[in-house]
Amino acid sequence: MVVARRWIQCKPFQGAATLECFQLIEEELPGLKNDEILIEALYLSVDPYMRVYPIQVDKTPIALQVASLSGYFGLLRQCRPKKGDVVLISSAASAVGSVAGQIAKLKGCTVIGSAGSQKKIDWLKSLGFDYVFNYKETTLDEALQTFAPDGIDCYFDNVGGSYSQTALNALKPRGRMCCCGYISAYDTLNHQLDSMKDDLLLKIMVNELSVSGLMVLSFEDEFQEALSEMAQWIKENKLKYKETIFEGFTKMPEALLEIFQGTAVGKLIVKA
Numbered sequence: 302m303v304v305a306r307r308w309i310q311c312k313p314f315q316g317a318a319t320l321e322c323f324q325l326i327e328e329e330l331p332g333l334k335n336d337e338i339l340i341e342a343l344y345l346s347v348d349p350y351m352r353v354y355p356i357q358v359d360k361t362p363i364a365l366q367v368a369s370l371s372g373y374f375g376l377l378r379q380c381r382p383k384k385g386d387v388v389l390i391s392s393a394a395s396a397v398g399s400v401a402g403q404i405a406k407l408k409g410c411t412v413i414g415s416a417g418s419q420k421k422i423d424w425l426k427s428l429g430f431d432y433v434f435n436y437k438e439t440t441l442d443e444a445l446q447t448f449a450p451d452g453i454d455c456y457f458d459n460v461g462g463s464y465s466q467t468a469l470n471a472l473k474p475r476g477r478m479c480c481c482g483y484i485s486a487y488d489t490l491n492h493q494l495d496s497m498k499d500d501l502l503l504k505i506m507v508n509e510l511s512v513s514g515l516m517v518l519s520f521e522d523e524f525q526e527a528l529s530e531m532a533q534w535i536k537e538n539k540l541k542y543k544e545t546i547f548e549g550f551t552k553m554p555e556a557l558l559e560i561f562q563g564t565a566v567g568k569l570i571v572k573a
C-alpha cells in the first residue's frame with residue numbers, strides 16, 4: 302500500500318495567497334495495474350502561474366524546464382536581440398529573467414535588470430548584467446535616465462502593470478518587447494484573468510499576439526520588388542483596386558474632407 306501526499310487549495314485566494322489556503326492531504330493509491338509504474342517526485346517546481354491556475358499544480362515536472370525555455374525563446378524569438386542592443390529585463394533574478402538576461406549578454410547586448418533585494422542585485426552583477434537596480438528603491442524612470450537615457454531596444458517583461466508601461470515608453474523605434482509574465486497582478490486575479498480582460502499587455506501575453514507598428518518608408522529598399530509583385534497580381538486579376546477621382550485642383554480640400562467622412566470608395570485622387 303502506498304500513501305501519497307497532496308497539497309490542495311482549500312480556500313479561494315483573497316489577494317495574496319496565504320498558508321491557510323492550502324491543505325495537505327494523504328490518500329492511499331490504488332494498486333498498480335499491468336503496464337503502470339509508480340513515480341516518486343523528488344523535487345517539485347514552484348512557479349508564479351500556480352497562483353493564477355492552482356488547479357495545474359500537478360503539472361510540475363515539465364515546469365522544471367519551462368522557466369529556462371521561456372527565457373530562451375522569449376529573448377531570442379520575441380526580443381530578437383542584436384549585438385549592441387540595450388535590453389531591459391524585469392524580475393531579472395527570477396528563473397526566467399536570469400536566463401533571458403544571460404542569453405542577452407551572450408548575444409553582445411547591454412543588459413539592465415531589476416530585482417527586489419540586494420541579494421538578488423549582487424547575484425545579477427555576478428552573472429554579468431551591466432546595470433542592475435532595486436525597483437523597490439529606484440523607479441524604473443530614474444534607472445532608465447541613468448542607464449539608458451537614449452532608450453532601450455528590447456524589453457523582456459515578467460511583471461506587467463505600470464513598470465511595463467514605463468518600459469514600453471522607453472522602447473526606441475523598432476524596439477521589441479516580449480510579454481512573458483504579469484506577476485505584479487497575479488495576487489489580484491481570482492483564478493481567472495477576467496478582471497483584467499481589457500488590459501492590453503495581458504491580452505498580448507495570454508493570446509501570444511504579435512503586434513507591430515508600421516512606418517512604410519522603413520521598407521523603401523523593397524518598394525520596387527513589392528510594386529512588381531502587385532502589378533503582376535493586378536494583371537492576373539488577382540488583386541483589384543478602386544479609385545475615386547475628383548475633377549479639378551480646386552477640389553483638393555473637398556477630397557481631403559471626403560476621407561474623414563469616409564464616403565469615397567478606394568484611393569482618392571484629384572485630377573488637376
Ligand SMILES: NC(=O)c1ccc[n+]([C@@H]2O[C@H](COP(=O)([O-])OP(=O)(O)OC[C@H]3O[C@@H](n4cnc5c(N)ncnc54)[C@H](OP(=O)(O)O)[C@@H]3O)[C@@H](O)[C@H]2O)c1
Nearest residue numbers: 349371392395396397416417418459460481482483484485
Ligand atoms: N509566458 C510563459 O510561457 C511563461 C513561462 C514561465 C514563466 N512565465 C512568467 O515569467 C515570470 C517569472 O517566472 P519565474 O518562474 O521565473 O519566477 P520566479 O523564479 O519564481 O521569480 C518570481 C519573482 O517575481 C518577483 N515578483 C513577485 N511578486 C512581484 C510583484 N508583485 N511585482 C513585481 N515582481 C514580483 C519576485 O522577485 P523580485 O521582486 O525580487 O524581482 C519573485 O522572486 C512570471 O511572470 C511568470 O508568470 C511565463
